[in-house]
Amino acid sequence: MKAALSSCRRHFLSSLIFSALMNLLYIGPVLYMLQVYDRVVAGQGRLTLLFLTIIIAVVIGTLSLLELVRSRLLVRASIRLDRQLAGQLLDTTLSGRGSTGERMNKQVLREFDTLRQALTGPTILSIFDFPWSPVYVLVCFLIHPAIAALAVVGGGALLFIAWRNEKGTNAPLKQANEAANKAYVSQEQTLAGAEVIRALGMRHALVRRHLLERQTMLSLQANASFAGGHYVAISKFIRLILQSLALGLGAWLAINNQISAGAIFASSFLVGRALSPIDQLLGAWRSVVHARASYATLNDLLATREADIALTRLPPPNGHIAVEHLTHFIPGQERPILADISFAVEPGEVVAIVGPSGAGKSTLLRMLSGAARPLRGSIRFDGANVQDWDTERLAAFIGYLPQDTSLFAGTIKENIARFQNFLSEEDEAIDNAVIEAARLSGAHDMILQLPGGYNRTLGWGGRGLSAGQAQRVGLARALYGTPPLVFLDEPNAHLDAEGEVRLVATLDDLKKKKASVIIVAHRMGILGVVDKIMVMRDGRLETFGPRDEVLGRLKAIRSEEQPKAQTAEG
Numbered sequence: 001m002k003a004a005l006s007s008c009r010r011h012f013l014s015s016l017i018f019s020a021l022m023n024l025l026y027i028g029p030v031l032y033m034l035q036v037y038d039r040v041v042a043g044q045g046r047l048t049l050l051f052l053t054i055i056i057a058v059v060i061g062t063l064s065l066l067e068l069v070r071s072r073l074l075v076r077a078s079i080r081l082d083r084q085l086a087g088q089l090l091d092t093t094l095s096g097r098g099s100t101g102e103r104m105n106k107q108v109l110r111e112f113d114t115l116r117q118a119l120t121g122p123t124i125l126s127i128f129d130f131p132w133s134p135v136y137v138l139v140c141f142l143i144h145p146a147i148a149a150l151a152v153v154g155g156g157a158l159l160f161i162a163w164r165n166e167k168g169t170n171a172p173l174k175q176a177n178e179a180a181n182k183a184y185v186s187q188e189q190t191l192a193g194a195e196v197i198r199a200l201g202m203r204h205a206l207v208r209r210h211l212l213e214r215q216t217m218l219s220l221q222a223n224a225s226f227a228g229g230h231y232v233a234i235s236k237f238i239r240l241i242l243q244s245l246a247l248g249l250g251a252w253l254a255i256n257n258q259i260s261a262g263a264i265f266a267s268s269f270l271v272g273r274a275l276s277p278i279d280q281l282l283g284a285w286r287s288v289v290h291a292r293a294s295y296a297t298l299n300d301l302l303a304t305r306e307a308d309i310a311l312t313r314l315p316p317p318n319g320h321i322a323v324e325h326l327t328h329f330i331p332g333q334e335r336p337i338l339a340d341i342s343f344a345v346e347p348g349e350v351v352a353i354v355g356p357s358g359a360g361k362s363t364l365l366r367m368l369s370g371a372a373r374p375l376r377g378s379i380r381f382d383g384a385n386v387q388d389w390d391t392e393r394l395a396a397f398i399g400y401l402p403q404d405t406s407l408f409a410g411t412i413k414e415n416i417a418r419f420q421n422f423l424s425e426e427d428e429a430i431d432n433a434v435i436e437a438a439r440l441s442g443a444h445d446m447i448l449q450l451p452g453g454y455n456r457t458l459g460w461g462g463r464g465l466s467a468g469q470a471q472r473v474g475l476a477r478a479l480y481g482t483p484p485l486v487f488l489d490e491p492n493a494h495l496d497a498e499g500e501v502r503l504v505a506t507l508d509d510l511k512k513k514k515a516s517v518i519i520v521a522h523r524m525g526i527l528g529v530v531d532k533i534m535v536m537r538d539g540r541l542e543t544f545g546p547r548d549e550v551l552g553r554l555k556a557i558r559s560e561e562q563p564k565a566q567t568a569e570g
C-alpha cells in the first residue's frame with residue numbers, strides 16, 4: 001500500500017506545489033482590488049488600469065491553467081493507484097489469506113474506490129489548501145493587525161469546531177459506514193437468490209428484513225449527520241459573519257484613516273480565504289474518516305500478501321499425495337471438522353471417500369484442492385508441502401470439481417479454460433486444450449448439441465445449463481490441462497445413467513494417464529473403477545484401504561449390526 005502511494009509521490013508533490021502556487025496567485029485579485037481603488041480611482045490612471053488589468057488577466061489565466069494541470073495530475077495519480085492496487089487487492093481477497101471477513105471481501109474494491117477518490121479528489125485539495133490559512137492571516141496583518149486579529153479569532157473558532165467535529169462524529173460515522181456496507185452486501189445476496197425467494201414466498205419477509213437493515217443504516221447515518229451537521233452550519237456561519245465583520249472593521253479603520261478604501265474589500269476577501277480551507281476540511285471530514293478506515297483495512301489485507309513473493313518454482317507434481325495429521329476447526333467451535341487425518345495416494349490410483357453427511361468429505365477435498373487452508377497438519381504433493389507452492393501455479397496441476405459445480409458468467413469455453421483466455425493470446429492452444437478436456441470428461445458431444453456450442457454464454461453464476469450439464473462442464477474444467485491431481489466432489493450427483501457410464505470411462509482414462517483421483521461419492525456407480533476407499537465419520541478417517549478389503553469390512557460390520565437391530569426390535 002505504502003509502495004503504491006509512494007509511486008504517486010511525484011503526482012501528490014506536484015499537486016501540493018501547484019496548490020501553493022495557486023494560493024499565492026489568489027493574492028493577485030486582492031492586490032488588483034487595492035490598486036484599482038487606491039491608485040486608479042484616486043488618480044484617474046487609465047493606463048495604469050489597463051496595465052493592471054492585463055496583469056490580473058495573466059494571473060487568473062495562470063491560476064486556471066494550474067488548476068487544470070493539478071486536476072489532471074490527480075486523475076493520473078488515481079489511474080496509477082488503481083493500476084497498482086486494484087489487481088493486488090482483488091487477488092489477495094481471492095487468495096483467501098486476508099482475514100477481513102465475507103462482508104469486506106465483497107466490498108474490497110468499493111472501499112478502495114472510496115480511498116482513491118479521497119486521495120485524488122476535493123478532499124485532498126482541501127488538505128493541501130489548509131496550510132495556507134496562516135499565510136492569508138499574514139497578508140491580513142500587512143493590511144492592519146486588527147484585521148489579522150479578526151482572522152485569527154475566526155480561524156481559532158473554526159479549528160475548535162473542527163476538533164469538536166472530529167471528536168463527535170468519528171464514531172457515529174464509522175458505525176454508519178459499517179451499517180451501510182452490511183445492508184448493501186445483504187441486499188446483493190438476496191437479489192442473487194431472487195428465484196428461490198419468489199418460489200418459496202420469501203419476498204415480503206426479505207423486503208421487510210432489508211427495510212429493517214436500511215432503517216438501521218439510515219438512523220445511524222442520520223445520527224452522524226446530526227452530530228456533524230450543526231458543526232458544519234456553525235462553521236459556515238462563522239466564516240460568513242467574519243467576512244462581513246471584516247468588511248465592517250475595514251470600513252471603520254478606513255473612516256479612522258488607518259487603511260485605504262480599497263483595503264476594506266481586500267480585508268473581507270482575505271479573511272474569507274483564510275477561513276475557507278478550515279471550513280472546506282470540515283465539510284470533507286466525512287470522507288476523511290471513511291478514507292482513513294478504508295486505508296487501515298486495505299493495508300491489513302495487503303499485509304497478508306507478502307508470503308507469495310519469493311516462492312521457488314517447483315517442478316510439476318507426478319501425483320504423489322501425502323496427507324499428515326490434517327486438522328481443521330471452525331473458529332468458535334470445539335469439535336474439529338477434520339481431525340488428525342493422514343493417508344497417502346500414489347499416481348494412477350482412484351480413491352473414493354464415503355461417509356455420512358457432515359463427515360467432512362467436502363472439507364477434506366477443499367483442503368486438498370487448495371480451495372481452503374487447514375489450520376494444522378500438512379498436504380504434500382511429490383514431497384513438497386503445498387504451503388511452499390505458489391498457489392496459482394499449483395492450481396494448474398490440480399483439477400477440482402466442487403459440490404455445487406460453481407460455473408461463472410461467460411462462455412462454456414471460457415469456463416472450461418478457467419478464463420485463461422484473459423491471460424494468454426494463444427487462442428488456438430486454449431481451444432485445443434478445452435476440447436481435449438471436454439472429450440476426456442465426456443462432455444464434448446453434449447456441448448456440441450447445445451445452441452452456440454462452446455460459445456454458449458452462461459449467465460450470472462453459470463446459469464443456462466441443467467444441473468447435469470453444468471456438472472459435466474465443471475468436470476471438463478477440472479480436467480483442463482490434464483492435471484495429475486484430480487479432486488471431484490460428488491461428480492455423479494446430477495448425472496443420468498449414461499453420464500455415469502461416461503464418468504467411469506473418464507476415471508479409467510485418468511488412471512491410464514497416471515493421475516491421482518480422489519472422489520467424494522454418495523452414489524456407488526463408480527465403485528468398479530475405484531482402487532481404494534476411505535470411510536470418514538465425524539471429521540475422522542475411519543477406514544482406508546484397498547476397495548474390496550474395505551467393502552468386505554463394511555459388509556461384515558453391517559451384517560453384525562443387522563441381527564443386533566433385529567434383536568432390539570424383537
Ligand SMILES: Nc1ncnc2c1ncn2[C@@H]1O[C@H](COP(=O)(O)OP(=O)(O)OP(=O)(O)O)[C@@H](O)[C@H]1O
Pocket residue numbers: 330337355356357358359360361362363364403
Ligand atoms: N464454512 C463452514 N462453517 C461452519 N461449519 C462448516 C463450514 N463448512 C463445513 N462446516 C461443517 O463441517 C462439517 C463437515 O462438512 P462437509 O461439507 O465437509 O461434510 P460432507 O461430509 O461433505 O457432507 P455431505 O455429504 O452432506 O456433503 C459439517 O458439520 C459442517 O456443518
